[in-house]
Amino acid sequence: MKDLIPLSVPVIKGNEWKYVKDCLDTGWVSSVGAYVDRFEEQMAKLAGRKYAIACVNGTSALHMAFLVAGIKADEEIVMPTLTFAAPAFAARYIGAWPVFIDVEPDHWQMDINKLSEFLEKECRYTGGRLVNRHTKRTVRAILAVHVLGHPVDMDELLGLSRKYGLLVIEDVAESIGAKYHQQSTGSFGDLACFSFNGNKVITCGGGGMIVTDDKKMAQRIKHLTTQAKSDPIEYLHDEIGFNYRMTNVQAAIGLAQLENLDEYIVLKKKIAGIYDRHLKKIKGLSLPQQAPGAESIWWLYTVLVDKAVFGKDSRALMKSLAVAGIQSRPLWCPLYKLAPFKDCYAFKIAVVDRLYEQALSLPSSVNLSAEDLQRVIKAIK
Numbered sequence: 001m002k003d004l005i006p007l008s009v010p011v012i013k014g015n016e017w018k019y020v021k022d023c024l025d026t027g028w029v030s031s032v033g034a035y036v037d038r039f040e041e042q043m044a045k046l047a048g049r050k051y052a053i054a055c056v057n058g059t060s061a062l063h064m065a066f067l068v069a070g071i072k073a074d075e076e077i078v079m080p081t082l083t084f085a086a087p088a089f090a091a092r093y094i095g096a097w098p099v100f101i102d103v104e105p106d107h108w109q110m111d112i113n114k115l116s117e118f119l120e121k122e123c124r125y126t127g128g129r130l131v132n133r134h135t136k137r138t139v140r141a142i143l144a145v146h147v148l149g150h151p152v153d154m155d156e157l158l159g160l161s162r163k164y165g166l167l168v169i170e171d172v173a174e175s176i177g178a179k180y181h182q183q184s185t186g187s188f189g190d191l192a193c194f195s196f197n198g199n200k201v202i203t204c205g206g207g208g209m210i211v212t213d214d215k216k217m218a219q220r221i222k223h224l225t226t227q228a229k230s231d232p233i234e235y236l237h238d239e240i241g242f243n244y245r246m247t248n249v250q251a252a253i254g255l256a257q258l259e260n261l262d263e264y265i266v267l268k269k270k271i272a273g274i275y276d277r278h279l280k281k282i283k284g285l286s287l288p289q290q291a292p293g294a295e296s297i298w299w300l301y302t303v304l305v306d307k308a309v310f311g312k313d314s315r316a317l318m319k320s321l322a323v324a325g326i327q328s329r330p331l332w333c334p335l336y337k338l339a340p341f342k343d344c345y346a347f348k349i350a351v352v353d354r355l356y357e358q359a360l361s362l363p364s365s366v367n368l369s370a371e372d373l374q375r376v377i378k379a380i381k
């Protein structure tokens, strides 16, 4: 068998070795250090924010964002039903509940029309609170997940958040550097969360970041992620804290990766362009589309496979590609179907099930060679 072409792997080619060596040489390997500070500064800049707080992964970033936003147990956070499960888990960590909204068929993001309909028809104001009439829980926030590197329609979403007085938190785990009307994802919400897991566009090995313009929230996040220690020397803690700190070694890798982000995004776009050109003529494949005003970073290039026309379904294609040494993956099981979320309200689910059945993500690493790309394209053909 030829060499395996993986779905999405980190590419280490910049200052990673130099910065990590610096950590090792100086002994600054643990939970504080200059690289953490520099990485935070650079991420605040990238997102156009006043504050950035590094943490241990994207899931903990979401946990902290929900917590400092003041969302309480038994309140609800509206989110798309098509996403990696981390934001729904994070909601449950604080005792809050996800509400799942269907996705639209064109760009596979949360359907803003359905979101609007949910807020308008299924919620009502009771004592100044917006209450979901099915669950009797208060709706507090909208989580905008920019899925697969493509931005959500933020104008519409922010309009709804203002109309209903809801907080907006962005999940930018898959879309670092993506733009919506020339504005960076991560710059829109009250808070925004990034992930630097190994399969993301840039990585720290593992890591996360929360950005915001709110000084109080930023200070509280730093406090909570560092065990809520309230005295520099004495072991005094003024609330329940978390050990969610990013280490200096992780930040050293992340900073070096961030230096290459622009180049990586150019490469991601190039890969998407090549897939577009070669796959568009294949009957039974639908290719990912970019919405007007959106600038996707094409984190993963995902196609839809129509079995009736293509001749096999997405899972059969995945198996055939595996035989040819090519890794591909389905999208996430719609969250409303999963056991841990069976008690959550889901609104007008219709589109997502077909997407789940038909979607297949193709190799999208930034170091994918022209030769490997052709191997994937030929195998699909």
Ligand SMILES: *Cc1c(COP(=O)(O)O)cnc(C)c1O
Pocket (backbone or CB within 6 Å): 057, 058, 059, 060, 083, 084, 086, 087, 145, 171, 173, 174, 195, 196, 197, 206, 207, 208
């Ligand atoms: C990867 C991912 C996360 C979680 O990030 P981790 O760093 O793996 O904890 C959260 N949300 C989305 C949409 C993701 O893709």
